[in-house]
Amino acid sequence: MVKRLLMWDETIFRDPEVFEMDFVPDQFLFRETQTADLAFQMQPGLRGARPMNSFCRGPPGTGKTTTVKKLFAEIEETTKRLVPVHVNCQIDNTRYAIIAKVYKKLAGHPPQPSGTSFKQVYEAVCRRIQKDDIVLIICLDDANYLLHDNEINNILYPLLRAHEAYGDARVGLIIIFSDMDIDIATAVDARVASVLRTTEVLFPPYTAAEVEEILRMRVAQGFYPNVISEDVLQLVVDRTMRGGDLRAGIDLLKRAGFLAERDARRTVTRDDVCKAYEISQRYHLTSIIRSLRDEEKIVLAVIAEMSGEGAGTAAGEVHAALKKDMKLSYTRYYEIIRKLDMLRLINLDYRIGRGRTRVISLRYDPGIVLDLL
Incomplete structure (x- = not known):
């Protein structure tokens, strides 16, 4: 079977400007x-x-x-x-x-x-x-x-x-x-x-359905037909929702496209998306972490330090660890973790046992978070 490779002067991008952060689409959805x-x-x-x-x-x-x-x-x-x-x-x-x-x-x-x-x-x-x-x-x-x-x-x-x-x-x-x-x-x-x-x-966060529709439109405008399959698009949507920032998804599409072009391929693969995500998530995290206040960064750092392999940490344990280094009321602490949850840096769930315990789990690799902090 003969592979259809790109020639040196060919591209899979119909309009690369569509994937720039300052691009303003003609049709602006859900706002x-x-x-x-x-x-x-x-x-x-x-x-x-x-x-x-x-x-x-x-x-x-x-x-x-x-x-x-x-x-x-x-x-x-x-x-x-x-x-x-x-x-x-x-x-x-x-x-x-x-x-x-x-x-x-x-x-x-x-x-x-x-x-x-x-x-x-x-x-x-x-x-x-x-x-x-x-x-x-x-x-x-x-x-x-x-x-x-x-x-x-x-x-x-x-x-x-x-x-x-x-x-x-x-x-x-x-x-x-x-x-x-x-x-x-x-x-x-x-x-x-x-x-x-x-x-x-x-301006509330976009839902998964809204993110999918926006990214689908960017794909149609920015790539030639059949470059992004439905399976690959759904993977991009999933990775975007992990971070909760639409800009990260748009950047992910661009980076995955460049990886495909580098290998002279006419389609973007799941592997391209996964490789691009390693870079793109750092871009997203850097942007979010830069916007946090100092005390919010301290709370995030403690959560990262206490995060185990896929396991959540009780919110009370995190607060107890924080009290060793800073004076932070539980009310203010809970406001911060709610904000980190809304920014999709963490998941804030409940675990049922003797009572309802709030459990915090980090959405990102703790090493990457601590490195950026």
Whole structure:
């Protein structure tokens, strides 16, 4: 039997961009409610009024950024009156970096690289809003990175008060957090909270059926026909649900495709997926662990250290081990393990014996978790 191998200039990818993390699909599934809520909040800006402020909250990989980017793209195609600015706070995490990003969007070039203060750039932005008679909508994505050193208050206060110093400076905000424990009302100080008044838009984790449908669509767009069999697709869905982050599944498809191409094969095999998963799960874990607070990382480390071969550990035993090194109330401890369960870093189950005992089992190899921690 003759094997059908790829020639050197052939590929199994119809469109490799489909598997990039910043790709925004034309058909965005299972976030219609969230999209409608955000669109309603921004609607006043289309009429020249100040948009209402929104607070988007949900675990990583639940469509928050894609929803906002898709809405912003539609706004830019529809009107010049409402100007959207997306800021990645993992990268731009100081008030100067954020206002410089806004300035570049409005002016078409960044502010002077040196000798320019935040106040000067801020005033230039406000004057531009007045001069061009526009309304600004700013998305602070991954705003939890602004919680350190009071940066979130330092940037929110002047943006929220812009209309007081500059009467026609209308600014609306979309604030995105990937930390489900954070309450925006308590994360900011009183002077900010009094004028922020956000509407919360919740992004729950995708179900297995939703993940399958989204990945199936990516496969149809990104690969040529018959590259991914139904059996292989189901394996990818299973591996994606283990981590609970859709981005990990999309990355897994891309890596498995590259492995098939490396061997000059026209189809992706289960072995390709398994090999790619070893790399992809590290990508996913790194992203999730980076978003955890210090005390949450300590709890995860203790769980990893106490994890045996496929065996669960009683939640009480983990808490007792933690008490040796840190003061942590059981209430706060239970909040943390519930969060780790929601992020699908652990499984939190019940074991029936003399009573109902909560049992914690790690979803990932303990050695990999400890290495990344």
